[in-house]
Amino acid sequence: MPTNARQPFIPRLALTPGEPAGIGPDVCVTIAQQAHPADLVVVGDAALLRERADALGLSLALMPFDPTAPARPQQAGQLKLLQSLPPAARVHPGILTPANATHVLDTLTQACDGCRDGRFDAMVTAPVQKSVINEAGFAFSGHTEFLAARCGGHPVMLLAAPGLRVALATTHLPLRAVPDAITPALLERVITTLERALRQDFGIDAPRILVCGLNPHAGEGGHLGQEEQSLIGPAVQALQARGLRLTGPLPADTVFVPDRLAQTDAVLALYHDQGLPVLKHLGFGRAVNITVGLSIIRTSVDHGTALDLAGTGRADHGSLEAAIDTAIAIAKQHRKAHASHQHQ
Structure with a gap:
């Protein structure tokens, strides 16, 4: 094959697990069990993700995210990790802890900023619990408003x-x-x-x-x-x-x-x-x-934190899978439009 052959575009997605006591970590480690045509980078806490994978009986290899390395399709059983601030308090599935709001907001901040500076092509978010973030003293009305304040639009x-x-x-x-x-x-x-x-x-x-x-x-x-x-x-x-x-x-x-x-x-x-x-x-x-x-691409699930399902193995990861597929499609559409504009 010619050495100058154009390489296929592999989108790099930032994945945020959302509320640690909810099903966000569950669905993140579950979708990691199958391969994806994108470079998935989970922005979260390694200990929390491993603990939830163990609770669900799933194997999970977390590899440090290197932004200088080329994007590669995600392999089954693996996720790249951009370490966030860890939860301030021990996470118990189904039990909300306002002290962990800082952890949640840090994952969103790192993912958003990574999209803004070009490290990520899109971000995909699992659900957060607005009430517990507000109880922690942060003015937070939802993902959308938080991201708009941070990146404009x-x-x-x-x-x-x-x-x-x-x-x-x-x-x-x-x-x-x-x-x-x-x-x-x-x-x-x-x-x-x-x-x-x-x-x-x-x-x-x-x-x-x-x-x-x-x-x-x-x-x-x-x-x-x-x-x-x-x-x-x-x-x-x-x-x-x-x-x-x-x-x-x-x-x-x-x-x-x-x-x-x-x-x-x-x-x-x-x-x-x-x-x-x-x-x-x-x-x-x-x-x-x-x-x-x-100014960035953001997709998310269509459901809430489902605290009663956290850690049980009964959470459905279908919506997160669809959100990932949609983020991939939009990122590819943007890349196609950009390439077409350059050739005009």
Whole structure:
């Protein structure tokens, strides 16, 4: 073979185990039992990961991460390790300890900074427990907000399952606060961010987006609410005039029927429980949480810490596997687009 033959791109992913008392460490050591077409680097504590692997009866070889070495596909039974600050207190599966919040935040910081400086092509996160981080005295409302503050951008939550992508205009808000949060500026930012991500991350040339209404029957012509006529409709029309392929506002109870989904690339739901119950019914355990609009690639699982399953061997690693596969695909799409741009 010629010595100058182009080598295949092997993405290098930072993997954070999340809350140490939850199932994050379990699913991390479980996915390490099979090979992956990416260089997986777990950002965590060696002792914790070995202890959890032992509890699950799994073999695990942890090798120090060398950022100067070329990326190589991960081999079954192995993980590279970027050592984090160790947990301050002994970890017991299923038992939250606020003292270990510093450990959790350090794993996220190292993974994020590694993506920013080019050591990693993407980061994949297992679930954290927001409450215990807050109880430790840190202002933390979630992965997305933490990463946005650290690396910049205007994040939008996009969840993907086989056959469906759902983005959220608002995320973790009380329902009574949602209408006040829906503004023309918010809709413009979220929709343009989503449209750009569908192009850049998924390679869709002309994305088609369905926009949900806020009220039942999309306001029923103003009889069940005015937001569709006064806010959502005009925002959609303004973006349509700029060339975006949008349809809406549509009644949320009929957006997710097969005929409509066959004609779209993503659905924009206006609040958390408008779109996510449908997506999780369709693909729970196989869905992926993708943060678009950041300066880095970040994917995550579609579930929480599942404290009652930690250390039992009953945790399903399917969503983490899907998150890894999605991060690989997006990283390759970015590399392909970058190479194409250089050749123009």
